[in-house]
Amino acid sequence: xxxxxxxxxxxxxxxxxxxxxxxxxWATKSVIxxxxxxxxxxxxxxxxxxxxxxxxxxxxxxxxxxxxxxVIIAVPLGLWMGWVKGAFVTLNPLxxxxxxxxxxxxxxxxxxxxGVGNASPIFLIFIxxxxxxxxxxxxxxxxxxxxxLRAAQNFGVSRYTLFRQVVIPAVLPQIIVGMRIGLGxxxxxxxAAEMIALxxxxxxxxxxxxxxxxxxxxxxxxxxxxxxxxxxxxxxMRLLEGHKLVRWRYAH
Amino acid sequence: xxxxIEVKNIKKSFGANGTRLPVVDGVDFTVGDGEFVAIVGxxxxxxxxxxxxxxxxxxxxxxxxxxxxxxxxxxxxxxxLISQHGxxxxxxxxxxxxxxxxxxxxxPDKEGLADHYASIVGLxxxxxxxxxxxxxxxxxxxxxxxxxxxxxxxxxxDEPFSALDALMSLRIRNELLRxxxxxxxxxxxxxxxxxxxxxxxxxxxxxxxxxxxxxATFEVRIPHxxxxxxxxxxxxxxxxxxxxxxxE
Numbered sequence: 001x002x003x004x005x006x007x008x009x010x011x012x013x014x015x016x017x018x019x020x021x022x023x024x025x026w027a028t029k030s031v032i033x034x035x036x037x038x039x040x041x042x043x044x045x046x047x048x049x050x051x052x053x054x055x056x057x058x059x060x061x062x063x064x065x066x067x068x069x070x071v072i073i074a075v076p077l078g079l080w081m082g083w084v085k086g087a088f089v090t091l092n093p094l095x096x097x098x099x100x101x102x103x104x105x106x107x108x109x110x111x112x113x114x115g116v117g118n119a120s121p122i123f124l125i126f127i128x129x130x131x132x133x134x135x136x137x138x139x140x141x142x143x144x145x146x147x148x149l150r151a152a153q154n155f156g157v158s159r160y161t162l163f164r165q166v167v168i169p170a171v172l173p174q175i176i177v178g179m180r181i182g183l184g185x186x187x188x189x190x191x192a193a194e195m196i197a198l199x200x201x202x203x204x205x206x207x208x209x210x211x212x213x214x215x216x217x218x219x220x221x222x223x224x225x226x227x228x229x230x231x232x233x234x235x236x237m238r239l240l241e242g243h244k245l246v247r248w249r250y251a252h
Numbered sequence: 253x254x255x256x257i258e259v260k261n262i263k264k265s266f267g268a269n270g271t272r273l274p275v276v277d278g279v280d281f282t283v284g285d286g287e288f289v290a291i292v293g294x295x296x297x298x299x300x301x302x303x304x305x306x307x308x309x310x311x312x313x314x315x316x317x318x319x320x321x322x323x324x325x326x327x328x329x330x331x332x333l334i335s336q337h338g339x340x341x342x343x344x345x346x347x348x349x350x351x352x353x354x355x356x357x358x359x360p361d362k363e364g365l366a367d368h369y370a371s372i373v374g375l376x377x378x379x380x381x382x383x384x385x386x387x388x389x390x391x392x393x394x395x396x397x398x399x400x401x402x403x404x405x406x407x408x409x410d411e412p413f414s415a416l417d418a419l420m421s422l423r424i425r426n427e428l429l430r431x432x433x434x435x436x437x438x439x440x441x442x443x444x445x446x447x448x449x450x451x452x453x454x455x456x457x458x459x460x461x462x463x464x465x466x467x468a469t470f471e472v473r474i475p476h477x478x479x480x481x482x483x484x485x486x487x488x489x490x491x492x493x494x495x496x497x498x499x500e
Binding site: 151152157158166172244247249 | 307309326327328329332333335337338339341342343344348352353355382383384402
């Protein structure tokens, strides 16, 4: 009941927007721009013949592959850069230059290197999510409170214990923040990447619907589905923040 | 009494914009094996700097610290530091925190030993709790237990009870005395609380304002359990306060 109360204002705003949309389309007698109902029927049509699930599946698969690859590279690299000053001084300037380059700018190079198959969008997702995760992990190591490192030093534990029981658990909340940012960017980028050449994915669905007969109902359906899936992915990452291994960070 | 810690004329200054700010200016004393020494001084006089040098976290500019006859450079488990802010790892449970220091040891039953010390400090039943589920007093007990479990020769305590309320502080001090009566540790305590020093210590050293040196030393010859309201305790308290420049 309380949750419903909290959600009420935002649901009301969405309802108002829907009404404005519907009346505007109705008043202007637009033949191309669809009404909300046309978007719903278009979505159902795609869901029925199965193409909707195929597109969603392709997009998610590409995001999973690129994102996991980025996690595998970024976390150890970020830990290393955070712990070893020389590694930080050497690599950080390079990453700071690469980081602001929009993944979209990489598209021509991705096509040149990897062609128009699955590898190109996976590469673009990797490029887009690896830098924020490296940065967050490095920051995580740099912000470990001194008193904990000193306590570990005092007990004279091995390097292995120091890493396993102090450094990694201390940095884990920051790693998860990085993963949340990384996954968010990855989802943005997969759609952009799929607009180029592929024959599947939500980005392809949008471009194809426009090119093949101005099906703007499907364009908007694709957009809304992208938004909802993005929200769900963020929700999954939020669940990780509640895990008992990192709950100490948010317990105050 | 055998000598445990020798502090040999240590000096420390910190640099700021080319000027040197002397903080510790020639401190020289020894601590006997099993002795409890309290160091009191005005705030900001360099007490913590002094303790950090003795525990090995900072190097002195001059002088040396000798433990058991050997010069000591790095911190090690022979002497465990318990600091004001606490350093119980928030991501480990009480039991995991207590077992942390045992990692290198060839101890057969680490868990049993950890639980034993948890119960000694009154944390029985909280072995699986995380620090954020504990109160300030319990957290301090966990920190003390984590230090005791590695059986250190020396406990360095840097204002360990200053974040606790008066009642909790008194309670934990009594428990500390009870534990120390059973397990012999050499203790160095830094505090700004004169009553705490009189309650616990065999000897009280008063530091001067910065740059700090030892200004006065008092032997505390009152037998345990001590009553802070007794005339001799009150007299000692007045004498220490006088050294600190506070008249009553």
